[in-house]
Amino acid sequence: MSNKNSPIGVFDSGIGGLTVVKSLMHNLPQENVVYFGDIARIPYGTKSVSTIKKFTEQTVRFLLNQDVKAIIIACNTISAVARDTVLQLAGNIPVIDVISAGAKAATASASKIGVIATPATINSNAYPRAIQQLNPQAEVHSQACALFVNMIEEGFIKHPALDLIAAEYLTPLLKQKLEALILGCTHYPLITETIAKIVGNNIQIIDPAITAVSLLQAILNKTGQLNQNLTTNGNYRFYVTDVPIKFQSIGEMFLGHPMQHLEVVSVE
Amino acid sequence: MSNKNSPIGVFDSGIGGLTVVKSLMHNLPQENVVYFGDIARIPYGTKSVSTIKKFTEQTVRFLLNQDVKAIIIACNTISAVARDTVLQLAGNIPVIDVISAGAKAATASASKIGVIATPATINSNAYPRAIQQLNPQAEVHSQACALFVNMIEEGFIKHPALDLIAAEYLTPLLKQKLEALILGCTHYPLITETIAKIVGNNIQIIDPAITAVSLLQAILNKTGQLNQNLTTNGNYRFYVTDVPIKFQSIGEMFLGHPMQHLEVVSVE
Numbered sequence: 001m002s003n004k005n006s007p008i009g010v011f012d013s014g015i016g017g018l019t020v021v022k023s024l025m026h027n028l029p030q031e032n033v034v035y036f037g038d039i040a041r042i043p044y045g046t047k048s049v050s051t052i053k054k055f056t057e058q059t060v061r062f063l064l065n066q067d068v069k070a071i072i073i074a075c076n077t078i079s080a081v082a083r084d085t086v087l088q089l090a091g092n093i094p095v096i097d098v099i100s101a102g103a104k105a106a107t108a109s110a111s112k113i114g115v116i117a118t119p120a121t122i123n124s125n126a127y128p129r130a131i132q133q134l135n136p137q138a139e140v141h142s143q144a145c146a147l148f149v150n151m152i153e154e155g156f157i158k159h160p161a162l163d164l165i166a167a168e169y170l171t172p173l174l175k176q177k178l179e180a181l182i183l184g185c186t187h188y189p190l191i192t193e194t195i196a197k198i199v200g201n202n203i204q205i206i207d208p209a210i211t212a213v214s215l216l217q218a219i220l221n222k223t224g225q226l227n228q229n230l231t232t233n234g235n236y237r238f239y240v241t242d243v244p245i246k247f248q249s250i251g252e253m254f255l256g257h258p259m260q261h262l263e264v265v266s267v268e
Numbered sequence: 269m270s271n272k273n274s275p276i277g278v279f280d281s282g283i284g285g286l287t288v289v290k291s292l293m294h295n296l297p298q299e300n301v302v303y304f305g306d307i308a309r310i311p312y313g314t315k316s317v318s319t320i321k322k323f324t325e326q327t328v329r330f331l332l333n334q335d336v337k338a339i340i341i342a343c344n345t346i347s348a349v350a351r352d353t354v355l356q357l358a359g360n361i362p363v364i365d366v367i368s369a370g371a372k373a374a375t376a377s378a379s380k381i382g383v384i385a386t387p388a389t390i391n392s393n394a395y396p397r398a399i400q401q402l403n404p405q406a407e408v409h410s411q412a413c414a415l416f417v418n419m420i421e422e423g424f425i426k427h428p429a430l431d432l433i434a435a436e437y438l439t440p441l442l443k444q445k446l447e448a449l450i451l452g453c454t455h456y457p458l459i460t461e462t463i464a465k466i467v468g469n470n471i472q473i474i475d476p477a478i479t480a481v482s483l484l485q486a487i488l489n490k491t492g493q494l495n496q497n498l499t500t501n502g503n504y505r506f507y508v509t510d511v512p513i514k515f516q517s518i519g520e521m522f523l524g525h526p527m528q529h530l531e532v533v534s535v536e
Contacts, residue, residue, distance in 0.1 A: 147415075147419065147422050154415050156433070156436075160432055161430075161432035168427070
């Protein structure tokens, strides 16, 4: 049975969910964290719903075996199609997903909302659906930014080519007089600066990696499940199904910290 | 049994091999062509050798059922790891692969040779191996250009961001005083102009999609297997295992022609 000292489980199909771990490190530094990335089977975005649900079930069982006290779905594809699978398996354990977290934060302060994400997430229509469930009057403008993930994973984060590509994608959105812009891909927080430079100061940039952690903090606080050990920092364990070339260095770029306990596991 | 009017089979894991079809359309316009792209199972570059061999076997059986008179392996990954599988199944039918074709063309005129390709192809070391088999004295300098495929598939072919990215990748190679540069990825012929602008006129750019077709032409000519019907243009059939969003428009960008007979098949 999980308790206050049990870890928070965070999972993603790949590496992007590490931005959620970074946000946990920053906002809840005393919490222990288990990260799972299904690197061997990415990308999920092109797979069928039943396959994604099967993979998700395997992952959640792995996390439950780690005795997690809460789960964050740090993957837009899984949030869009397999959230129910996680909820069913998790039972009483709180589950937060990045799409619900992003939609909640955006609708709290805005009704003209932009969403940028991968083509798979945009085509799933998951953000507009989540936003309009919370505020049926909300106006949502979406833009797929296919190259952002590639640019980030290649390390071209402060490259002038990224400025040009970002301008190409974001300029059409600017005509919509948005009040908020959701970073609908867990990679995008790494280029917030570039995005902010183009969209300007009048549009609130919403990072679901941060809002998901705030939501979880509120829930754990309410149920008395926050780790009270404030004298030492949390312990972090990173589990992946494969370690491709450059994985560790890219991961540490996402995390802003070394990944000390990195282990390859199989969940099939 | 195949004859002079039988089609030439061209296959790739994805869409890039269409540059070979384009080269066939241009240089051997009377030939009939069957193209196979295993779109449902891309990318091959991250799969195990045994899986790639199994997929290749399925594909070659499909092509042989189409009664092809020759096969072009229009995929660097398959050329690198499963050429033997194709040769075994093809029997007496001539088989050309893009790596051998590129290496042959480069060593014919140069001994300081550059290779640009995807990270998977560069890491396979297949080009240096093929080049040094032909000329053990040849000097090979390789450069992975991970973003080129993404930029091309997103249609950013003449975008100023591509100029910046290409300069980033190619500038280190220019210090090597290369005599020839092999486009070691079937996507790259679409951005030859950008590459040529950076490498200048003194480096010969070698496109294996073109040299593979020249090699095949010489073989078919020698064996009397060229299609003699010079009054009508060849017939083209495109078979794929999946048709993702934008596939047809991207394919037609590669081909420079409409893809009229496009059919989804299963080869499993």
